[in-house]
Amino acid sequence: MTKKTFRGGAHPPERKDQSKNINIEVLRKVSQVVIPINQHFGAPLEALVAVGDKVKRGQKIADADGRMTVPVHASVAGTVKRIEPRLLANNLEGPCIIIEASAEDDTVFMPVMDPFTVSKDEALSRIREAGIIGIGGAGFPAHVKFAPPPNKPIEFVIANAAECEPYLTIDERLMEERPGDFIDGMAIVMHIVGATRGIVGLEDNKSHLYDSIATAIKERSSGKDISIQLLRTKYPQGGEKMLITAATGRVVPSGGLPMDVACVVSNVGTLRAVSEAFRKGKPVIDTGLTIAGGACLSPKNAIVPVGTLAQDLFPDFSQYDEAKLKRIVMGGPMMGPAVPSLNVPLQKNTSGLLLMDEAEAKSFEEGPCIRCGRCMKACPCFLSPALLNAALKASNLDDAEKIGVIDCIECGACSFVCPSHIQLVQRFRVGKQLVRVKKQKEAQRAGK
Numbered sequence: 001m002t003k004k005t006f007r008g009g010a011h012p013p014e015r016k017d018q019s020k021n022i023n024i025e026v027l028r029k030v031s032q033v034v035i036p037i038n039q040h041f042g043a044p045l046e047a048l049v050a051v052g053d054k055v056k057r058g059q060k061i062a063d064a065d066g067r068m069t070v071p072v073h074a075s076v077a078g079t080v081k082r083i084e085p086r087l088l089a090n091n092l093e094g095p096c097i098i099i100e101a102s103a104e105d106d107t108v109f110m111p112v113m114d115p116f117t118v119s120k121d122e123a124l125s126r127i128r129e130a131g132i133i134g135i136g137g138a139g140f141p142a143h144v145k146f147a148p149p150p151n152k153p154i155e156f157v158i159a160n161a162a163e164c165e166p167y168l169t170i171d172e173r174l175m176e177e178r179p180g181d182f183i184d185g186m187a188i189v190m191h192i193v194g195a196t197r198g199i200v201g202l203e204d205n206k207s208h209l210y211d212s213i214a215t216a217i218k219e220r221s222s223g224k225d226i227s228i229q230l231l232r233t234k235y236p237q238g239g240e241k242m243l244i245t246a247a248t249g250r251v252v253p254s255g256g257l258p259m260d261v262a263c264v265v266s267n268v269g270t271l272r273a274v275s276e277a278f279r280k281g282k283p284v285i286d287t288g289l290t291i292a293g294g295a296c297l298s299p300k301n302a303i304v305p306v307g308t309l310a311q312d313l314f315p316d317f318s319q320y321d322e323a324k325l326k327r328i329v330m331g332g333p334m335m336g337p338a339v340p341s342l343n344v345p346l347q348k349n350t351s352g353l354l355l356m357d358e359a360e361a362k363s364f365e366e367g368p369c370i371r372c373g374r375c376m377k378a379c380p381c382f383l384s385p386a387l388l389n390a391a392l393k394a395s396n397l398d399d400a401e402k403i404g405v406i407d408c409i410e411c412g413a414c415s416f417v418c419p420s421h422i423q424l425v426q427r428f429r430v431g432k433q434l435v436r437v438k439k440q441k442e443a444q445r446a447g448k
């Protein structure tokens, strides 16, 4: 079978052996949850509950008007104890609703809905009401992604089954244990966006899942044309643009979106959430993640209530060696942020909790650029990281913009291959923000 891929990229050690053969464990009982009110990319929400209110599992607790908003739901039944700012996975404080769990398990889900008989607007409304965001990504609202404008017809829905970040295996386990769920979600999304073809983009380090996914396609694709495309294992194969190029041969233009080449990309967790929203009426109240790392004594693939504090997973659910723990990462090691403590809530899109030991957390002193060109070869977005770095170091935002800093997907492949250990991606993250602010100011001055 042909294996496809994209140009560039890197091969960081996979480190998936620790958890890839461990079945998903579901944690339902926690004593409290700290639910961030704003977990999506978009406009802020308002709390719909007050301190002292009793809430049911699945009840909407924060929402706002506006297209770029996605509601948040209680992940446990209980009493609202506080509404206050807490440190979040992005290392910034954000408002959170703190619920003390009750012994009862009062649950309120939406009525089940047949996605193939309701109108497109009703289906999109269900996706929004279920609080679905891009799980594993930046939290983009799914109901917006699945509603491209009429002049952007969609041909392909691509399931991101690459899970290219080292350590993470939760998607692999979901595909192994419950392949029908994400295939059903894929068929639903194809129906909503009017796509004629679906492609499951599967990295070849997971080719053992091919047959079970093929069976799930036969059983759960609702007559949609869905196929599997094996992809060469390479980082960042799961990046939207890389996946589109590998699966369809199409290239998303600079500054463009997948819909510009008639594609919608969604990851396995998001597609599973779409299926649950219709088939069970269930909003996103659980998050699936991998717990691993050199300091972790009991690696797991887990589904836990959204808002569970990372520290509350230990020691009853998982264990770690405190003396060995040197760094905590929320997500994968290439793109996930390091956080100062475990007193941080797990969000809808937290795909990993990595407890790293000294060897894994080792940092190197930054040396001078030796113009070796490795970063350029590795960049999947055809950028010149060394030139970008020089522009940003010189605070030359005009040049950084011209060289394309906004097109950087922050994958970290350039930093990984740089022999001088230059903190390239860290600088590009800040640089993108600075360029965006500069553009906003320019637009304001121009009265746009």
Ligand code: SF4
Pocket: 378, 379, 380, 381, 382, 383, 385, 407, 408, 409, 410, 411, 412, 413, 414, 415, 424, 425, 428
């Ligand atoms: S410049 Fe950006 S997109 Fe290119 S390799 Fe570096 S982090 Fe990835």
Ligand code: SF4
Pocket: 368, 369, 370, 371, 372, 373, 374, 375, 376, 385, 386, 389, 417, 418, 419, 420, 421, 422
């Ligand atoms: S990989 Fe590092 S040292 Fe080599 S050109 Fe890029 S920034 Fe310079």
